[in-house]
Amino acid sequence: MSALKNAFPSVMTCAGLTAALTLTLAGTAPEAEAATRAAQAFAVAVTKQGAPYEWGGTGPNGFDCSGLTQYSYKQVGKHLPRTAAQQYNRTSRIGGRAPQRGDLVFFLAGRRVYHVGMYAGDGRILHAPKPGTRVRLEKIWTGSVRYGRVR
Template sequence: MTARTSVPIGLVRAGTVSALAAATLGGTLLVPGFAPEAEAAAVSVRALKVAASKKGAPYQWGAVGPRRFDCSGLTLYSFKRAGKQLPRTAAQQYNHTRHVKASARRRGDLVFFHAGSHVYHVGIYAGHGRIWHSPKTGAVVRLERIWTQSVSYGRVH
């Protein structure tokens, strides 16, 4: 007499190895590389929500919150509140992220503005070609359309 394990039909369609792994692990399906990527995406979306919650906060050069921000201060603050550490400046943040193509960008990715190789501004991608950012002296944290093609995207890992 042999023991039988019941596996939901959807798992059988996923493949024998997946079904066996799920049965062995008590129904939990593990996909290599998925958990860290999903966790990073969740952190990025939390950071985006933090940035959006700062709408109207005034720009101040060198400020890192919680009431005033410069551009990289807003991204640093937002990701810190979401559980990730970032370096202080836009250029350092650019060097700290995994660069992604515009076609692969997603909400919560960092958007770096540059002139040649010089990174001069950063915001958090909100989807639909818009970012949350703290733009300049006299302005406030706001949602705005990306106004130039001279941008790069970085994913916090």
């Protein structure tokens, strides 16, 4: 405790230390909230594994790729636009930071976004791949992806 008193001389009580740490960590709160929301949306999407791919499907029983992400985030109180490209334009790029479960994974052909899924960890996504398939976990098959976080 004396080391803390030396580091924070104006903080002499546990309440004061808590207040100082809260102020220090306040900048990370939106990031933590977005990550928690992403994990909650992913948990919703997991319950849809096995649902059939349906072109234009927005659930609850059939989905296309962006319909699954839109539906999952809607269940946790976040609105996403309808298409993968629109969702790409509405998210914050993660860049060099590691994606977290529930972040969106956008697939690109050149500069065109053609597919979206939800990051599942370990280089995998949960998505509605294409007609004739079902919502499933799958390894990311290309390096032409960008990661986005829903705010």
